[in-house]
Amino acid sequence: MVASETRRQIVDVADRLFYERGFEATSFADIAKDTGLSRGNFYYHFKTKNEILEAVIAQRAAHTGAMLEAWEREAASPAECIRSFIHILIRNRARIMACGCPVGTLCDELAKRDHAAKDDAARLFALFRDWLSRQFARLGRDEDADALALHVLMRSQGIATLATAFRDEDFIRREVAEMEAWLLAQCPAAPQAEDRRRL
Template sequence: MSASETRQQIVAVADRLFYEHGYEATSFADIAKDVGLSRGNFYYHFKSKDEILHAVIEQRMAATRALLDAWEQDAEAPADRIRRFVRILIANQTKIMAHGCPVGTLCNELAKLDHAAKDDAARLFTLFRSWLARQFAALGREADADTLALHVLMRSQGVATLATAFHDEDFIRREVADMEAWLQAQRPLASRPHFHQPA
């Protein structure tokens, strides 16, 4: 395995452990053990846990951008793109019920620690916020696009938090359905489908 591949593996393992156990509770030794490296070889790639955290955040940013770009290409309608975001809750419900939202949990922990990387982690939310706002603007809601984007983020984070607390798949599905109905109602009246009652 090349040095670059080893580094990528370290970051992937650290990302998982930070998510499952928390940044503070995860040690260098934990990461090295899971990767299968000696401490000496490990230090060749990263000198501190903060260096690994920075790499994890950058990897998450790159993965999130790639995901959002894929949604842009796959779904022509902005409402369908927003729906893709909302349905993350269902697609990842097992992980969310076990460990919460990976973005929310990391941001919360780093904020409590007053860690220097807390603002870097929050960029993940900013990335989602900006992307959602663009979709709402494309939907015809330019004036309040950012407000609507924050509302979707707030709802999804609330659902993730309660899903972790109650481990209730039905709750997640009900909330996602409710968010999708809400999304339908945000479309300008002229663009909503009209259903005519038969004579």
Template sequence: MVAAATRQQIVEAADRLFYERGFEATSFADIAGTVGLSRGNFYYHFKTKDELLDAVITHRLLETRSMLDGWEAKAEAPDERILSFINLLIVNQTKIMAHGCPVGTLCGELAKLDHIAKSRAAELFDLFRHWLSRQFSAFGREAEADALAMHILMRSQGVATLAAAYRDEIFVRNEVENMRAWLAAQRPGTPVFPETDSRQHS
């Protein structure tokens, strides 16, 4: 039990430091110092940084699934569930303004490094994409569900990127309100949003 608890502490510390400092800029010494472990004890749990990265991604996937399951249990209506996703920009506003989106920043860094784990990290986006697509299908927009899911993912990533660049709380709140209004306009019978319409006629 002690070893499992220590391993979990390492993973959680690495998760935070990878987010705040970046994967490449974070060393084993940084993580060991945060947890309060000697080098020998640290290497007992993780031999390589890539092994630790894999554990961090697994941890994030589990946490994300748990969060999505919680949203499912809390709200019966699919649009209320989608609002939970949109509201993440407010709930995590302070962290996002300081460090960007944890999913976007990790995927972006691993892509630049052409790291072997880049596709695994993208599974975090896949989780959100497929979950959002299911919600839009339940919302009565089955034909456009995946396009709508990708659209809202794109918007949230754009807001997170600019929030980190400008650190403007008013901008974040305004964009969240715009996304809420956009979602309300997606009820069945409303016009398809421009991005989908332009693709259909291209």
């Protein structure tokens, strides 16, 4: 296995364990064990768990950026872009009910511990915030685009938190439908009618 593939394997395993168990509850040894690599091979790539955390956050940021670009490229309208974000809750419902939102849980844990990487993790939310704000601006809501973006983020995080607590898939589906109805109400008349036809 080439070095880049080994490094990616370590980061992938760490990302999964940080999400499923939490950063603090995942030991360096846990990550090394789950990769199946020799200790020497493992330490060649990362000397500390914090180094792995930095790599996990960077990888999540890259994946998030690529996902947002794909949504924007493939969507027929800004409202459809926002709907793609809202539907993360449906697509990832099993994981969310089991472990929560991967961004929210990591940011929460690092903030509570005042970890040095807490601001880097928060930038994952900023990627979504900036992208959502741009979509609302494209909808003609320039003046309150950022407030609307924060509202969508806030509501999706609330849904994810309660979905984890109650493990209720019907709740997720109802709330997503409510968010879609809210989104239509934010759209100017012409795009709103166009988006209704696509529902």
